[in-house]
Amino acid sequence: MVYSQFQGKGYCMKPTGIVRRLDNLGRIVPPMEMRRVLGIEDRDALEITLEGDAIVMRKYVPTCVFCGSTDELTEYKERTVCSHCLHELAKKL
Numbered sequence: 001m002v003y004s005q006f007q008g009k010g011y012c013m014k015p016t017g018i019v020r021r022l023d024n025l026g027r028i029v030p031p032m033e034m035r036r037v038l039g040i041e042d043r044d045a046l047e048i049t050l051e052g053d054a055i056v057m058r059k060y061v062p063t064c065v066f067c068g069s070t071d072e073l074t075e076y077k078e079r080t081v082c083s084h085c086l087h088e089l090a091k092k093l
């Protein structure tokens with residue numbers, strides 16, 4: 001999957017991937033080339049999930065907890081809601 005994601009962007013990587021060791025504190029730095037291809041900048045948030053036997057990191061894009069929209073978001077009690085859903089909720093009061 002990682003291999004095919006990079007193929008269309010002028011970036012070719014062996015299907016076996018890049019091998020990196022964790023440091024003494026269990027940390028790892030995602031390869032700069034991959035961060036550049038995916039537009040991940042220093043200090044960006046990454047979402048880390050477990051998918052089968054793989055740890056997958058993706059650029060974190062906040063979405064509305066109700067509809068998944070990424071437009072006009074507001075945070076409330078550590079949850080993100082879009083303005084459309086916010087207005088729909090307000091109508092129910």
Ligand SMILES: [Zn+2]
Pocket residue numbers: 064065066067068069081082083084085086
């Ligand atoms: Zn929404």
